Amino acid sequence: MMDEALTSFFSLDYMPHGHCYLWQPGILWTHVISDLAIGLAYFSIPVMLVLVVRKRPDLRYHRLVYLFAAFILCCGLTHLFSIYTIWNGAYGVYGLAKLVTAVVSVFTVVELSRLVPQLLSLPTPAEHREALNQAADEKLKRSRLELERKAEAIFQFTTELVPTGLLVIDAERNIRLANADLEMTFGYLRHELIGQPLSLLIEGPTTDYHDALVQEYLRNPTQDHAMASGRIVKGKRKDGGPVSIEISLSVHEFEGEKHAFATVVDISRVTSRKSSNLESNNRIKRAVEAINDGIWEWNVQTNEVWYSPRLMGMIGHDPDSEKARLEYWQEHIHPGDRAKVEQALEAHFQSGSKYDVTYRGYTDKGDYEWLHARGDTIFDASGKPLLMSGVLSNIQDKKQLEQELAEKSHFLNAILEKSLCGMYIFDLKKNINTYINPQYTEITGYDAEELQLMQKGGDMAQLFYQADLHRVLAHIEAVKSSPDNRGDAIQYRFRHKDGHWIWCYSRDSVYTYDDNGEPSEMLGTFFEISDLVEREERIKKLARDFYDTFEQAAVGIAHVGLDGSWLKANSKLCQILGYTREQLLKTNFQSITFQDDLESDLDQIDQLIRGEANHYSREKRYICANGQLIWTNLTVSIVRSEDGVNSHFISVVEDISERKAIEQALAESNSALERFAYSASHDLQEPLRKISAFSDSVAARLKGKLADSDAQYELSRIGDAARRMRDMINSLLQLSRSSRQKMVKEVVPLSELVAPVLDDLSEVIREHSAEIVLHDDARVWVDKIGFQQVLLNLIVNSIRYRRTGVPPKVEILCSPSFRETRIEICDNGKGFKDEFAEQIFEPFKRLVGKEISGSGMGLAICRQIIIGHGGTIHAHSRAINEKSSEESGAVFQITLPKTEDCS
Numbered sequence: 073m074m075d076e077a078l079t080s081f082f083s084l085d086y087m088p089h090g091h092c093y094l095w096q097p098g099i100l101w102t103h104v105i106s107d108l109a110i111g112l113a114y115f116s117i118p119v120m121l122v123l124v125v126r127k128r129p130d131l132r133y134h135r136l137v138y139l140f141a142a143f144i145l146c147c148g149l150t151h152l153f154s155i156y157t158i159w160n161g162a163y164g165v166y167g168l169a170k171l172v173t174a175v176v177s178v179f180t181v182v183e184l185s186r187l188v189p190q191l192l193s194l195p196t197p198a199e200h201r202e203a204l205n206q207a208a209d210e211k212l213k214r215s216r217l218e219l220e221r222k223a224e225a226i227f228q229f230t231t232e233l234v235p236t237g238l239l240v241i242d243a244e245r246n247i248r249l250a251n252a253d254l255e256m257t258f259g260y261l262r263h264e265l266i267g268q269p270l271s272l273l274i275e276g277p278t279t280d281y282h283d284a285l286v287q288e289y290l291r292n293p294t295q296d297h298a299m300a301s302g303r304i305v306k307g308k309r310k311d312g313g314p315v316s317i318e319i320s321l322s323v324h325e326f327e328g329e330k331h332a333f334a335t336v337v338d339i340s341r342v343t344s345r346k347s348s349n350l351e352s353n354n355r356i357k358r359a360v361e362a363i364n365d366g367i368w369e370w371n372v373q374t375n376e377v378w379y380s381p382r383l384m385g386m387i388g389h390d391p392d393s394e395k396a397r398l399e400y401w402q403e404h405i406h407p408g409d410r411a412k413v414e415q416a417l418e419a420h421f422q423s424g425s426k427y428d429v430t431y432r433g434y435t436d437k438g439d440y441e442w443l444h445a446r447g448d449t450i451f452d453a454s455g456k457p458l459l460m461s462g463v464l465s466n467i468q469d470k471k472q473l474e475q476e477l478a479e480k481s482h483f484l485n486a487i488l489e490k491s492l493c494g495m496y497i498f499d500l501k502k503n504i505n506t507y508i509n510p511q512y513t514e515i516t517g518y519d520a521e522e523l524q525l526m527q528k529g530g531d532m533a534q535l536f537y538q539a540d541l542h543r544v545l546a547h548i549e550a551v552k553s554s555p556d557n558r559g560d561a562i563q564y565r566f567r568h569k570d571g572h573w574i575w576c577y578s579r580d581s582v583y584t585y586d587d588n589g590e591p592s593e594m595l596g597t598f599f600e601i602s603d604l605v606e607r608e609e610r611i612k613k614l615a616r617d618f619y620d621t622f623e624q625a626a627v628g629i630a631h632v633g634l635d636g637s638w639l640k641a642n643s644k645l646c647q648i649l650g651y652t653r654e655q656l657l658k659t660n661f662q663s664i665t666f667q668d669d670l671e672s673d674l675d676q677i678d679q680l681i682r683g684e685a686n687h688y689s690r691e692k693r694y695i696c697a698n699g700q701l702i703w704t705n706l707t708v709s710i711v712r713s714e715d716g717v718n719s720h721f722i723s724v725v726e727d728i729s730e731r732k733a734i735e736q737a738l739a740e741s742n743s744a745l746e747r748f749a750y751s752a753s754h755d756l757q758e759p760l761r762k763i764s765a766f767s768d769s770v771a772a773r774l775k776g777k778l779a780d781s782d783a784q785y786e787l788s789r790i791g792d793a794a795r796r797m798r799d800m801i802n803s804l805l806q807l808s809r810s811s812r813q814k815m816v817k818e819v820v821p822l823s824e825l826v827a828p829v830l831d832d833l834s835e836v837i838r839e840h841s842a843e844i845v846l847h848d849d850a851r852v853w854v855d856k857i858g859f860q861q862v863l864l865n866l867i868v869n870s871i872r873y874r875r876t877g878v879p880p881k882v883e884i885l886c887s888p889s890f891r892e893t894r895i896e897i898c899d900n901g902k903g904f905k906d907e908f909a910e911q912i913f914e915p916f917k918r919l920v921g922k923e924i925s926g927s928g929m930g931l932a933i934c935r936q937i938i939i940g941h942g943g944t945i946h947a948h949s950r951a952i953n954e955k956s957s958e959e960s961g962a963v964f965q966i967t968l969p970k971t972e973d974c975s
Contacts, residue, residue, distance in 0.1 A: 086161030089154075100158060107151040114148025117141070136187055139180040146173035237317075237336030243329060245270045245286055257317065257338045259310035270334075275306040275314060290323060290332055304339065316340060366464040370398065372449070372457040377401070383464055386443070388436050406432035406440050413445075420449065421457050430467065441468040491597075494576075497583060498594040500552065503527060506593070515576075515600045517569025537565035537573060551580045552591045563601070575605040628704075628725035634681065634718055636660035648704070648727045650697035661723075666693035666701055673706075680710040681718055691728065703732040815855035815940055819971065822886055822895070823849045825856060829863045833871075841879040842871050850886040852893050853971050858937045862945075863897075865930040866964055870899035875960065888970065892943075895966040903949045903961045912947060943968040 093099040118141035125137050150173055153166045237254030239247055250265045258265075258273055265272070270286065271279045282305055307317040316339040321332045366383020370376075377398050384391035387404040394400075405413055409431035416429035427447040432440045447462020494512035496505050504527040505520065513519050518526075526532055536544050547562040554560055559581030565573045578598035582591040622629055628645025630638055637660045646653050649664065665673060669692040676688045687709035693701045705726040711719045826846050830837065837844065844867060852859075867882055874880040878900060885896045904912065913935045931947075938945040943966060950961035 081164040082162075083164065084160055084162050086163050088157065088159050088161050090158045093158075104155050104158065107154045111148040111151040111155075114144050114151065118145045133187060136180075136183050139176070139183050143173070143176045143180045146176050149173070237338070239265070239270075239334050239336065241270050241286075241332045241334065243290060243331075245283065245290075245332075247272075248331065254336055257309075257315060257336060257341075258307065264310075273307050273336075275308045286321065286332065290330055307336075364466065367461075368401070368447075368464065369459065369461040372460055385436050386433075386464060386466060388434055404434040406434070408432070420447075424449075424451065424455075427460070427462060435466065441466060442471040443467065493597045493599050495595075495597050498580075498596060500548075500591050500594055501586075503532070515574070515598075516566060522569075535567045537567075540564040547580070548594070551582060551594055554581065557582050563605075574600050575602045577601045628723075628727075630723045630725070632661060632708075632721040632723050634720065636662045636677075639720060645725055648702065648725060649694055655697070664695045666695060669693050676708070677721075680708065680721070686710060691732075694725075702727060703729045815858055817853055817855050817941070819851050819853050820856060821849055822846065822852050822884070825852070825854070825860055825863060826884065829860055829867060832864065833867060836868070836871060840871050840874065842874075843879065843881045844884070845882070846884045846886075848886040850888050850893060852886075852895070852968055854941060854968065855937075858940065862934045862937050862966070865934050866897045869930060870897070870901055870962070873899075873901045873962075875900070875902055891970065893968045893970045895968070897964045897966070898950055898961065900950075900961045904947075906949050909947050909949075913945070938966055938968075941968055 090100055093103070121137050121141045121144075125131065125134055131137075146169070150166075150169050153162075153169050157163060157166050235253065237257045238249075238251040239254055240249040242248055247265050247268050247270060250260075250262050252262075254265070255262055271283055274282050282303075285303070303320075304316065304318045307315045309315050318337040318339055320335045323330055323332050325331075364382070366386045367380040368383055369378045375398050377396050379387075379391070379396040379400075381391035384394065384396060384400075387400055389400050402410075413429055413431050416427065419425070420427040427445070427449070430442060430444045433443045435441045435443075444465040444467045445462060446465075447460055449457045449460040451457055491509060491511055494515045495507075495509045496512055497507040498504070499506050505523050508518075508520050508523065526535070533541060543562060544564055547560055550560040559579055561577065561579040563575065563577050566576050568574050576598045578596055580594050580596035583593040583595035584591075586592045622640075622642050625642060625644055628648045629642045630645050631640040633639050638657050641653055641656050643653075646656055649656065651659075662670060662674075673690070673692055676685075676690065679685045680688070687707065689705065689707045691703060692706050693703055696702050705728045707724040709722050711722060713719055823846055826844075830844055836842070870882045871880045881900045883896075883898045885898070887894050887896075913931045935945050945964060945966050947962055947964045950963045
């Protein structure tokens with residue numbers, strides 16, 4: 073039922089209001105336009121009411137105005153709904169709008185009825201104008217009273233400023249006003265004087281006479297009266313004491329009554345003041361004459377000047393014979409500074425600031441010196457300069473000191489700026505760096521601003537390595553407490569701006585102290601020593617490595633003094649010689665060297681000491697602790713200081729006793745083998761000669777008679793075999809001789825060894841169009857005959873084992889090093905496979921058939937000769953065509969020991 077009621081209430085099915093107008097256009101639109109105009113007016117009125125209240129917050133009854141605005145707005149809505157209901161029967165909504173309007177109107181009536189008494193009490197316009205007039209009169213009266221009060225205050229203030237006693241008396245000669253100076257003169261308080269007769273202040277005997285004079289002057293105040301011009305009388309203080317005063321009167325009428333204005337001067341005070349002023353003037357005069365500055369005064373309007381005698385002398389004029397003139401000062405200014413002085417003067421006149429300028433001026437010393445002018449000006453009300461005064465000082469000495477200080481500062485700054493070390497000033501109170509030089513930034517990466525921001529933010533501790541921080545803090549305390557300000561040094565790690573740690577070495581000392589004698593600032597210098605620390609670590613590591621190498625070496629190592637004493641020895645040497653370290657260090661090498669080896673050993677030692685050699689190697693025998701002899705391979709080098717002074721020897725001792733025993737046995741075996749080879753080859757020569765001779769004879773007799781071809785071939789084979797056998801026996805004899813031949817080694821250029829070989833092979837070289845090239849020449853230590861045999865064999869092999877259709881080419885390269893010389897002989901022949909690189913050096917070993925002649929002994933002889941030189945010889949294949957994997961050519965590498973003469 074409730075839903076039906078609401079639906080019926082808000083239904084639009086009711087008859088529109090237009091039916092009441094019978095839809096007559098005239099009536100209908102008259103109502104529409106009227107309601108629309110009324111609605112718009114009702115909407116405008118509330119807006120204007122609210123705007124007025126907002127703009128005039130001082131107005132009363134805001135609530136009533138807002139209620140009227142709401143009421144009028146609701147009335148406007150009902151008129152708009154009246155237009156709507158003409159075409160739509162929405163009378164339920166229309167009724168709600170009227171209901172809201174009714175509620176607002178009731179509240180408005182209630183509020184208005186509550187305020188009616190207050191509204192009725194508002195004044196009428198006439199009453200309002202009367203109230204305004206009364207308020208204006210009251211304000212005017214208050215203004216007048218305020219002006220009178222101010223005038224009285226100004227008058228009272230003026231009387232207090234008057235430097236003499238001032239009082240006002242009426243026609244009955246009673247005191248009406250007195251100022252502070254009068255109180256001080258007579259000792260009375262002001263309220264004690266007001267209303268009292270003037271005679272209170274005059275001494276007894278003259279009171280009547282003075283009172284008569286005052287009375288007469290009040291009746292006839294003429295300017296020639298004694299009281300007008302001033303009369304000296306004896307006054308009486310409150311304490312009864314006399315005081316000499318001078319009284320002057322002037323009579324004025326105020327509000328119909330005559331009043332006398334009296335000035336009272338304490339003569340004793342005036343006299344004292346004059347005396348004080350005179351003394352003050354004399355004191356100023358003495359001060360002016362005593363100081364070294366000149367004083368001046370300039371009337372800007374008339375250009376009249378006054379110069380003190382000192383100033384006249386300063387600008388080069390005689391104060392006794394010349395009168396001060398403005399041109400004197402202007403002319404003494406250096407021409408180069410006149411514009412600056414004029415600009416400073418103009419700026420002073422325009423801005424009113426103090427006049428202050430330094431310039432060069434011609435002085436009584438006959439030269440230009442630096443002067444300092446200061447002054448100030450009195451201006452009139454329009455700002456026009458009237459009178460200017462000031463002082464002129466000679467600052468030549470100060471300028472010279474400033475120049476010297478500037479030069480020293482420049483020099484010091486140059487030192488600080490160009491210093492190779494970082495420099496800084498650290499404030500011990502604020503814990504910040506107040507100065508750092510460019511090198512500090514160069515070393516650490518931080519500039520002054522970045523460093524101060526970190527220090528003020530408390531991040532400074534992060535810049536020091538954590539393990540070093542406590543030492544840094546202790547270092548600062550040590551610097552602060554250092555006696556005689558000797559400072560302290562520290563080594564620490566500092567974080568670079570890039571994030572890595574750098575080692576620094578810093579020396580710091582107290583730079584300044586505060587008023588209590590406590591350290592205030594610390595001056596420090598520091599270097600980055602990261603490289604030095606790293607080098608020290610490397611040196612320590614090298615020292616450890618050296619010690620480990622020294623002690624763990626497989627050979628004996630010792631430091632030996634120039635006199636032969638053992639300075640240091642490793643465990644291996646003690647083991648080789650059979651001595652304890654303590655026993656060995658108490659001896660010298662001479663005492664344990666086998667007598668037969670000592671002389672030659674000492675000769676080589678002398679060569680080292682004289683600088684003829686830096687080292688030598690030899691085999692020698694030592695006497696062990698048990699008395700046995702031991703063979704060693706000894707290498708000795710000499711150690712010299714940077715200035716070339718001999719320091720000590722380094723000896724490397726290798727036990728070769730076992731090798732010596734093997735060599736001895738091998739030598740005996742080789743000797744026996746050589747004797748057998750020589751004997752065998754000699755014994756075989758005779759049968760071979762007979763076989764060869766008979767085979768040749770038979771072949772000659774049967775030549776052309778032997779029809780059997782096989783017999784002829786077999787007969788020729790017998791001769792060839794005999795000849796090959798003879799060549800093999802000759803090669804074997806040559807190999808035997810090469811091992812037994814004594815070598816005479818000397819230092820010669822390699823080119824001198826190659827030239828004779830090429831000369832001996834000139835026909836072969838020409839026949840096969842061979843090319844022999846020596847690329848690098850060097851001095852080698854060899855037996856000339858033996859090494860030429862090696863070169864001959866290798867070159868002949870390169871030509872013999874040439875490739876078909878390819879002219880043979882042999883290249884000889886030489887590359888010396890510190891201890892040895894390496895020679896390479898390369899060819900472009902057939903070469904060989906690397907798996908046969910060692911076999912080719914074996915006697916009678918050949919890698920080719922009988923089509924190429926040879927005995928297979930050439931390379932064996934070469935190796936035997938090179939071993940005799942103390943060197944080595946090896947071979948490997950050579951790829952001529954780098955684009956192909958085919959191996960072609962051979963390379964023979966010879967390594968020879970060298971002496972200092974080879975360099």
